[in-house]
Amino acid sequence: MPFSEDIKIKALVSCGRKCCICHKFCGNNMEIHHIKAKADGGDDSFGNAIPLCFDCHAEVRQYDPRHPKGIKFSEKELILHRDNWYKKIKQENQQDNDKVR
Numbered sequence: 828m829p830f831s832e833d834i835k836i837k838a839l840v841s842c843g844r845k846c847c848i849c850h851k852f853c854g855n856n857m858e859i860h861h862i863k864a865k866a867d868g869g870d871d872s873f874g875n876a877i878p879l880c881f882d883c884h885a886e887v888r889q890y891d892p893r894h895p896k897g898i899k900f901s902e903k904e905l906i907l908h909r910d911n912w913y914k915k916i917k918q919e920n921q922q923d924n925d926k927v928r
């Protein structure tokens with residue numbers, strides 16, 4: 828099962844459609860990645876979702892443990908990237924609201 832429409836929307840709004848790793852604005856070019864893979868028992872919850880650009884999504888997925896090169900993105904790291912980024916976007920939105928008032 829993919830993520831539900833509600834979870835996708837919540838995740839996309841939380842990140843401002845900016846990638847949680849490289850922070851660039853992506854518009855349509857975003858994907859919601861399962862932090863814990865479905866094959867490993869990951870679910871379709873908001874907590875297991877991280878919005879990424881195509882490039883970062885490819886990076887996160889392409890690591891080959893049989894031929895290690897660089898440092899793999901761990902589940903823990905992805906969660907921290909996402910939570911820090913959601914927080915930053917929330918703060919920016921808050922500041923924008925304050926300016927309007």
Ligand SMILES: [Zn+2]
Nearest residue numbers: 846849880883
């Ligand atoms: Zn990215």
